[in-house]
Amino acid sequence: MRVFFDRELDTVATFWRIYRRDGAALAFTSHDRDLSFGGLRHLAAPGMIPAAIRLTAELANDSAEVQGALNHESIREAELAAGLFDEAAIEIGAVDWTSLDHHTLYTGQIGRIEDDSTQFAAELQSTKSLLEQDLVPRTSPTCRAEFCGRGCGLSAVRFTSLQVLAGIDLEANRVRFAGLDGEAHVDGRLRFMEGPQTGVAFGIIDAADDWLVLNRPLVDGTPVGARAELREGCDHTITTCADRFGNAANFRGEPFLPGNDLLARYGQP
Known part of the structure; x- marks a missing residue:
């Protein structure tokens, strides 16, 4: 195996590869020309540099960072804001x-x-970061389980539907699905199955009739008529869990446990 930096003058460049969740793979190198190896063409990006990489034998997260200019055709400000590079x-x-x-x-x-707007910095997390997750649940008045996820017990298929995009408003960051009960999808999730933001998970923060307001920016290019996967939402309160879903037996919270404000409470007439 090649031993790097074992000589006074070495022909070494750095490279980095990005595998986005929508299936796109991007590769770059600090060299002044493109390099092809490992099945990928690494584009010359001398303005993008990895900062110091910290590797240890300890359980603490290994840290690293990449900095660069927002002028490479593969790294666009709109795509960063739209979440295409998240995770x-x-x-x-x-x-x-x-x-x-x-x-x-x-x-x-x-x-x-x-x-x-001129440059970006991306914090990188190694696999060791999973060891830093707190596995001991804390008490909370709302449910800690993900809706239709582990601990909830409800079927994701039952509350998920495929819809056709009927309208999109980039300025208001909202989308429309004809005949949809928007209120039932507040706190839910949307994923496009077509267009430039395919696979990106959007949170639904508000609704007006069949318009849904999303929690992250939309980018231009998603066509009307595109398919999308929509999952209903839950506000994680015991009232919603019991009355709307009939699932109070699986409620993962302590709605009646006195909190830190117990001494400050006063009776209501």
């Missing part, structure tokens, strides 16, 4: 640009992304 898998490594011998140094996924 994307990433690989960072070193490559010999003469022999194309390469070695992956870091694997993980993209966490927080910050941009100021």
